[in-house]
Structure formats: C-alpha cells, structure tokens
Amino acid sequence: MLDRTKAPEFREIAHISLKEPVKKQFANGLPVYVFHSPEQELVRIEWIFENKYLDEQNENPLLNSALCALLKEGTTTMSSAEIADKVDFYGAFLVPEYSFDVTSLSLYTLNRHSKVLLPLVKDILTEASIPQEELNTYLRNNKQKFQVSIQKNDYLARRKFYNLIFGENNRYGRTPKLDDYDAINREQLTTLYRKEIAPNNCTLIVSGNVSNDLINELEQIFGFEWQRPEAAALAGSPILTQQSKGLAYEEKENALQSAIRLGSQTISRTHPDYPALQFVNTLLGGFFGSRLMRNIREEKGYTYSIGSAVATLKHTGFLTIATEVGVDVTNATLVEIEKEINLLKTTLASEEEVDLVKTYMEGSLLGSLESIFSHADKFKSVLLNDMSLTYYSYYMEQIKNMTPEKVRDIADKYLDFEQMVKVVVGRFNQFEPIHQAVVN
Amino acid sequence: MVSYQKFTLENGLRVLVHEDHNTAMACVNILYDVGARDESPEQTGFAHLFEHLMFGGSVNIPNFDTELQKVGGENNAFTSNDITNYYITLPSSNLETALWLESDRMLSLAFSPQSLEVQRNVVSEEFKQRYLNQPYGDAWLKLRPLAYKVHPYRWATIGKELKHIEDATMADVKAFFKLHYNPQSAIMVISGDVYYDEVKSLVEKWFADIEPGQKYHRQLPQEPVQQELRRETAFAPVPLDALYMAFHGPARLEEGYFAMDLLSDILSRGSSSRLYRRLVKGEQVFSELNAYVMGSIDNNLFVIEGKPSEGITLEEAERAIWGELDLLKKELVSETELEKVKNKIESTNVFAELSILDKAMNLAFHELLGDANGINTEVSRYLAVTAEEVQRQARAIFNPENASILMYKAQEEEIRHVG
Numbered sequence: 001m002l003d004r005t006k007a008p009e010f011r012e013i014a015h016i017s018l019k020e021p022v023k024k025q026f027a028n029g030l031p032v033y034v035f036h037s038p039e040q041e042l043v044r045i046e047w048i049f050e051n052k053y054l055d056e057q058n059e060n061p062l063l064n065s066a067l068c069a070l071l072k073e074g075t076t077t078m079s080s081a082e083i084a085d086k087v088d089f090y091g092a093f094l095v096p097e098y099s100f101d102v103t104s105l106s107l108y109t110l111n112r113h114s115k116v117l118l119p120l121v122k123d124i125l126t127e128a129s130i131p132q133e134e135l136n137t138y139l140r141n142n143k144q145k146f147q148v149s150i151q152k153n154d155y156l157a158r159r160k161f162y163n164l165i166f167g168e169n170n171r172y173g174r175t176p177k178l179d180d181y182d183a184i185n186r187e188q189l190t191t192l193y194r195k196e197i198a199p200n201n202c203t204l205i206v207s208g209n210v211s212n213d214l215i216n217e218l219e220q221i222f223g224f225e226w227q228r229p230e231a232a233a234l235a236g237s238p239i240l241t242q243q244s245k246g247l248a249y250e251e252k253e254n255a256l257q258s259a260i261r262l263g264s265q266t267i268s269r270t271h272p273d274y275p276a277l278q279f280v281n282t283l284l285g286g287f288f289g290s291r292l293m294r295n296i297r298e299e300k301g302y303t304y305s306i307g308s309a310v311a312t313l314k315h316t317g318f319l320t321i322a323t324e325v326g327v328d329v330t331n332a333t334l335v336e337i338e339k340e341i342n343l344l345k346t347t348l349a350s351e352e353e354v355d356l357v358k359t360y361m362e363g364s365l366l367g368s369l370e371s372i373f374s375h376a377d378k379f380k381s382v383l384l385n386d387m388s389l390t391y392y393s394y395y396m397e398q399i400k401n402m403t404p405e406k407v408r409d410i411a412d413k414y415l416d417f418e419q420m421v422k423v424v425v426g427r428f429n430q431f432e433p434i435h436q437a438v439v440n
Numbered sequence: 441m442v443s444y445q446k447f448t449l450e451n452g453l454r455v456l457v458h459e460d461h462n463t464a465m466a467c468v469n470i471l472y473d474v475g476a477r478d479e480s481p482e483q484t485g486f487a488h489l490f491e492h493l494m495f496g497g498s499v500n501i502p503n504f505d506t507e508l509q510k511v512g513g514e515n516n517a518f519t520s521n522d523i524t525n526y527y528i529t530l531p532s533s534n535l536e537t538a539l540w541l542e543s544d545r546m547l548s549l550a551f552s553p554q555s556l557e558v559q560r561n562v563v564s565e566e567f568k569q570r571y572l573n574q575p576y577g578d579a580w581l582k583l584r585p586l587a588y589k590v591h592p593y594r595w596a597t598i599g600k601e602l603k604h605i606e607d608a609t610m611a612d613v614k615a616f617f618k619l620h621y622n623p624q625s626a627i628m629v630i631s632g633d634v635y636y637d638e639v640k641s642l643v644e645k646w647f648a649d650i651e652p653g654q655k656y657h658r659q660l661p662q663e664p665v666q667q668e669l670r671r672e673t674a675f676a677p678v679p680l681d682a683l684y685m686a687f688h689g690p691a692r693l694e695e696g697y698f699a700m701d702l703l704s705d706i707l708s709r710g711s712s713s714r715l716y717r718r719l720v721k722g723e724q725v726f727s728e729l730n731a732y733v734m735g736s737i738d739n740n741l742f743v744i745e746g747k748p749s750e751g752i753t754l755e756e757a758e759r760a761i762w763g764e765l766d767l768l769k770k771e772l773v774s775e776t777e778l779e780k781v782k783n784k785i786e787s788t789n790v791f792a793e794l795s796i797l798d799k800a801m802n803l804a805f806h807e808l809l810g811d812a813n814g815i816n817t818e819v820s821r822y823l824a825v826t827a828e829e830v831q832r833q834a835r836a837i838f839n840p841e842n843a844s845i846l847m848y849k850a851q852e853e854e855i856r857h858v859g
Contacts, residue, residue, distance in 0.1 A: 289505050
C-alpha cells in the first residue's frame with residue numbers, strides 16, 4: 001500500500017557545470033566570446049556597449065535610453081521602415097536594450113539568415129543617422145507613455161526609491177521628468193553615438209550555432225571593417241551621493257492599494273559576502289516560500305505579492321523590498337517587514353529552513369541553465385563586474401556553507417530597517433507614520 | 441520537431457512524455473479542463489480562486505510549496521477563460537517528488553478553512569492590483585460584457601466583482617473540486633531530462649489508484665451572431681484617452697482561425713507592421729497601437745487597442761483604424777508581406793522549442809484541442825494560408841455590425857500633474 005504521507009527520497013541535484021566561452025580578439029581590438037552549440041538552429045549575436053555620458057556632473061538619464069531606441073530608426077542608406085522590413089522578413093528579432101550600465105543590440109535569427117542581416121547591423125552601428133523626425137516621434141510617444149506610468153503607484157514608488165538611495169545627479173538615481181524629454185536634441189544624441197557605439201567600447205557575445213563561417217563573416221565586418229574612433233570614450237563613473245533614510249510618503253486619496261518599497265545601497269557581486277547576502281535575501285523575500293511571502297501573503301493575505309531582491313550594478317549594489325497592499329494594512333505591512341528583518345538579525349533560523357533555501361537555490365541555478373543562451377547570460381552577468389565564471393563555483397560553495405549562525409551574522413551586518421529608505425505611495429488608513437517623513 | 445509518447449491510465453488520465461536531455465531539469469505540467477467559462481454567472485472568478493486553493497495543502501501533504509522547494513523545485517499556475525494550468529520545474533533526479541505532490545492534490549485537497557480565508561484576501565488584492573488600482577485596468581471588465589452577451593466569456597477570469605470572491609464558501613470549493621478535478625479532466629505532460637519507461641512506472645505508481653470521478657459535460661450557451669454595432673463610453677481618471685475595438689472571429693479549431701491570426705500579425709507584429717508603420721509613425725494618429733487575437737477555444741475575439749496621439753479625438757482615431765481594416769478587405773496582401781508574417785511564425789516556433797516548460801504547456805494544450813501533434817503541424821497550417829483567405833477573413837470580421845467599441849475617456853479634472 002502506497003504511503004502518501006511520506007515524501008519520495010531526496011536525490012542529490014546534478015552537478016552544475018557552466019560552459020566556458022571561446023575567447024577571440026578581432027583586429028580592431030574588439031573582444032569576442034563564443035558559446036557554440038552545434039545542435040541549435042538559432043544564433044544570438046549581442047553587441048554590448050558601456051553607457052557613456054556627455055556630462056558626468058549632470059546626467060540626463062533619458063539620453064542613453066533615447067539613443068538606444070533610435071539606433072535602428074534610420075541610417076545614411078536605409079530608412080527606419082526599410083530596416084524594420086528586412087529584419088521582419090527574415091523572421092529575425094533585432095532588439096536594442098538599455099540598462100543602467102550598458103546599451104546593447106541583440107540579433108536573434110535562424111542560422112541560415114544570419115549572413116544577410118550582418119551588414120544591416122554594421123550599418124546601424126556605424127552609419128545611424130538619428131533622423132529628426134524619428135526623434136520627434138520617439139519623444140512624443142514616450143511623453144505619452146510617461147504620463148500613464150506616473151499614474152501607477154508602484155512606478156512612482158520605484159522612482160522615489162532610486163532618487164533617495166542613489167541621489168539625483170547620477171545615472172542610477174536620477175529618474176526622468178517630463179521636461180527631460182524636451183531637453184533632448186539630435187546633436188547630443190549624435191555626439192553620444194560617436195563616443196559610445198564604437199569597437200573600443202564594445203563586447204561581442206555570440207551564442208547558439210556559431211559556425212566558423214559565421215565567425216569569419218563577423219571578423220570581416222566587425223573586425224577589419226569597423227574602425228576605432230580617434231578619441232577615447234569617457235570613463236563615465238557615476239557620482240553617487242549619500243542616501244537618505246526614513247519615510248517618504250506620497251498620498252493618493254483614491255488609492256485602493258499602497259505601493260511600498262524600501263531598501264538601501266549595499267555590496268555588489270565583487271564583494272566576498274555577496275553570495276551569502278543573496279542567500280539571506282532569498283530566505284527573507286526572494287522566493288515563494290520566503291518569510292515575507294509566507295507571513296504577509298500566505299498567513300495574512302495583505303497582498304498578492306511581496307518580494308525582496310539584491311541587485312548588482314557596475315558601481316554599487318542595492319537591496320530592495322517591494323509590495324502593493326490594501327490601504328488598510330499599509331502600516332501593518334511596514335511593521336511586519338521590520339519584524340521579519342529584526343528576527344533574522346537576532347534569532348537563529350532552523351537548520352531545516354537553511355537547508356531548504358540551499359536546495360532551492362541550487363535547483364534554481366540549475367533551472368536557469370536551459371539552453372546555450374542561458375550559459376551566455378550567466379557569463380554576461382559577471383562580465384559587467386569584470387569577473388569570470390569562477391564566480392559561480394565560489395557562489396555555490398558559499399551557498400553550501402551557509403549555517404543558521406552565518407545567516408544571522410550576515411543579516412546583522414547588512415540589513416538595518418532603521419537605516420533603510422522607505423517609500424509609500426498610496427494611503428495610510430489611520431495615519432500613524434512609523435518614521436518621520438523626509439520628503440513629500 | 442517535438443517528439444513525444446502518450447499513454448492513458450485506466451482512470452482516464454492522459455499522460456504525454458517528451459524527452460529532452462539538453463537540460464538537467466524536468467517539467468511536470470498538468471492542465472485541468474476547466475476555466476472561467478465553466479463558472480456560474482453568480483460565482484465568477486471561482487476557477488481562478490480555486491487555482492490559489494490548490495496550493496493550500498492536500499489530503500496527505502500539508503504544505504505543497506515547502507515539499508517542492510526542499511528538492512530544488514519551483515511551481516506556478518495560471519487560469520484562463522478556458523483552462524487551468526499547473527506546472528512544476530525541478531532537477532530531474534527528483535521527478536518523483538513532483539508526481540507525489542501532484543497526485544495527492546488530484547486525489548483530494550485538505551480543504552483548510554484558513555487557506556480559503558487567506559486566499560480570498562490574496563485574490564481580492566490581486567483584483568485591486570491588476571484591475572482596479574491601475575490606469576485602464578478595468579477596460580477588460582467593460583469590454584467583455586460588451587462583446588459577449590450570452591457566452592460566459594462575458595466575464596474575466598478574475599471575476600465580475602470582488603463580492604463573488606468574498607462570498608465563496610467551503611461547500612462551493614468542495615463541489616467545484618468534485619466536478620472538475622479528477623483524472624478524466626486532466627492532461628499531464630512530463631518533459632525534460634526524463635526517460636519514458638521510468639516516467640510511466642512512476643506515474644502508474646502515484647496516479648493509478650485515483651478514482652476516475654464523474655465526467656463533466658460542458659454545455660455552454662453559445663454566443664448568437666452579433667447583429668449591430670455596439671458602443672460604450674467609459675470615463676476614468678487616466679491621463680490619455682484609449683480606444684478598444686473587438687470583433688468576433690473563428691474559434692481556435694474553426695476554419696479561418698489561422699488566417700485571422702495572420703491578419704493580426706500583418707496589422708501589428710513587429711515594427712514593420714501596418715498599424716505601427718502608418719498610424720503610429722506615418723500619420724501619427726496613435727502613440728501606441730496593437731492588434732491581437734485572444735486564441736479562445738470558443739467564439740474568439742480579434743482586438744485592436746490603442747491610445748491616440750495628443751490632439752487626436754477618439755472618433756478620428758477610430759476612423760483611421762477603419763481605413764486600414766477596409767484596405768485589407770479591398771486589396772489582397774502582397775506575397776512578400778504574407779511571406780514576412782509566415783517567416784516570423786516559423787522562427788518563433790523554433791524559439792519556443794528552447795524551453796521544456798513551453799513545450800510541455802503547448803503539448804498539453806494541443807492535446808486538449810484534440811491532438812498533441814498539433815504542436816508540430818500547426819506551422820504548416822499557417823504556411824498554407826493564401827492571400828485570398830486572409831482577405832476573406834478580413835471581409836468576414838471587420839464589419840461594424842460585428843464590432844464592439846469601447847471609448848475610454850480621460851476625466852481631466854481628476855488628474856494631478858506630477859513630474
């Protein structure tokens with residue numbers, strides 16, 4: 001008779017092995033990393049550029065995202081429509097992406113079409129014309145989208161959070177205002193394009209079925225034919241200012257829910273404690289079985305979702321806890337979050353809970369390696385911080401070595417509710433702020 | 441090409457196995473043949489609430505999530521108007537744990553009053569977060585009852601109103617489980633780093649002794665053919681006006697479905713598409729504009745939604761869309777344009793084969809439609825569509841008497857300008 005109360009025996013999780021890329025360097029100095037998987041029908045080619053700024057003292061955060069969006073909106077020989085037609089006709093995807101530290105252009109295509117599309121990408125990277133009319137359209141549509149975004153409480157909370165933890169004169173902390181769109185002109189974008197979109201500021205990552213033919217083709221077009229600009233690009237380190245602490249409250253009279261976001265700057269991936277901090281974060285709010293989810297969603301039903309995250313940027317890291325809760329439990333949620341953080345700092349977690357988080361994190365890392373593209377993604381993450389794939393062995397080792405004592409010590413060292421920035425956009429039912437407001 | 445093997449247990453449970461040894465993970469996907477369309481009009485949102493309760497403990501296992509996390513697995517689920525779909529991904533060495541967990545909740549839930557109480561709250565917060573506390577969040581709560589008068593597609597999966605969720609009782613929960621959650625209504629797909637023989641014996645071990653239960657016979661009121669244009673205007677404190685146009689179209693299994701889907705690609709897929717090229721970029725009538733097909737198993741909707749540019753009225757915006765729709769009725773699409781959207785279908789299909797979870801979900805859905813192998817043959821059905829068929833569908837669908845139009849207007853006085 002089957003005993004359904006007893007779980008099947010646990011079996012060790014397969015060893016995690018990451019695929020190392022083959023590294024090359026093209027004639028113009030462009031570093032190239034190749035992840036080859038011959039059974040794939042697809043290839044992904046990514047040109048990754050570090051973000052540069054025209055004025056380091058006063059960064060307009062929209063300039064880089066505008067440049068990114070306008071890359072494929074026209075070159076000296078092709079219109080925006082012609083580019084779009086060609087990419088779509090071959091069933092490919094050409095995706096420009098902007099993040100705090102890098103701008104990238106990724107081409108996803110079936111192997112057989114890659115050659116036709118490479119000259120088009122070369123054109124985009126060397127001859128983009130950033131047409132005024134396309135810029136106008138971009139600005140007009142994004143101003144509209146912006147007006148919708150600022151009606152969303154979670155968007156407003158996130159903006160305010162970044163302003164407060166990083167300060168407002170740098171790429172991480174300055175969030176767009178409506179006026180910023182009007183301040184963008186074509187000349188600035190063209191200057192930025194020349195500085196930033198160049199082989200000496202680029203890394204090429206090629207994954208999927210990468211034939212020798214393709215490599216040769218890439219080398220011809222992006223190695224021999226792609227010239228370095230004369231002037232070196234700016235180093236561009238953001239100047240991070242002291243973060244604020246305390247409560248920032250923006251009242252929304254008719255809100256049904258409050259968006260809550262809190263956290264602080266913290267260590268980045270380069271710090272030896274980073275994996276351990278990731279562990280503590282996971283236990284606190286990083287997965288469905290975390291303490292915050294169990295307490296605030298699964299026991300109290302205050303929210304549809306609550307989560308915490310530790311994220312790495314190029315020049316710093318940050319910790320954030322975010323949720324949207326019914327307005328009647330805004331304050332109660334803050335109280336519970338504080339309680340959970342303090343509990344971690346003062347009381348030992350059970351061995352069982354620590355073991356569960358370990359296994360969960362191992363499974364989650366294994367599960368994140370689904371195809372050759374995910375191996376390339378892992379590499380990309382560490383490359384941002386000038387680290388190598390050995391980081392992941394260190395990471396796994398640190399996770400395996402976690403103990404209840406280590407969890408408490410790391411929590412005590414890096415989590416401090418008192419010092420965190422707390423943002424609430426929405427409503428307190430009975431207005432009893434737990435900390436004095438610093439901003440409105 | 442997604443290869444698979446299939447077997448059916450005596451209790452009616454259908455099982456499909458797809459081996460993919462490029463990964464060290466396994467995926468267990470269970471589709472239950474029940475969705476919001478099976479709800480009573482007085483108890484909407486119930487299928488989705490029930491999905492939440494499926495994680496509240498089963499008859500022999502108090503905590504579903506914890507047991508799964510202990511072996512390195514993750515899970516989630518979604519409810520649509522047609523189906524409820526649960527999935528687990530975990531290291532393949534621990535596949536049996538997933539089968540233990542899924543079989544126990546198919547056998548019976550714990551029906552914990554505390555879980556019901558909490559999940560009623562959680563779902564109410566979800567209702568607020570996604571539908572009520574978001575700009576335009578309630579548009580679909582208005583558009584569905586405008587487009588459907590009889591068919592249960594007239595309500596959204598979250599339900600018509602919060603009250604239906606707040607009023608759910610334990611007796612309702614038990615009755616729903618009995619009616620819809622049994623081996624006969626389920627399709628299970630196991631994919632990834634697994635071996636058929638091993639899977640078969642494990643599935644037999646954990647699922648064979650579950651009672652088949654009673655077969656549910658779906659008898660839904662069918663939507664009568666729409667006879668005249670329907671219009672509704674809504675006012676809300678949003679910054680911009682928005683336009684929603686919905687047209688009835690062929691169901692997922694009907695002739696013409698693929699041509700209709702290609703129509704939405706011609707109009708709106710990628711930055712070379714017609715609506716984007718002409719109405720967003722060229723004439724600048726809209727700041728954003730999208731067209732898509734719901735993909736429903738019963739009577740379908742073809743939807744166009746967009747936000748007009750500043751200074752353009754909703755009436756002008758609507759006229760511009762009709763202009764594009766009329767063009768599709770009047771002129772055949774060119775071979776090049778048709779080939780373009782077909783090429784995208786082909787390449788997207790290759791991308792979908794990268795993920796064992798996507799493959800498992802798609803196999804289950806095609807099996808529900810009648811043949812799991814649809815996952816492999818569907819592309820050729822798209823490729824076979826001719827320009828004439830595309831035109832025929834455009835002529836059948838894009839008519840005023842088949843349209844439901846929601847004008848969502850900004851109430852300017854209530855907006856505070858920020859930023």
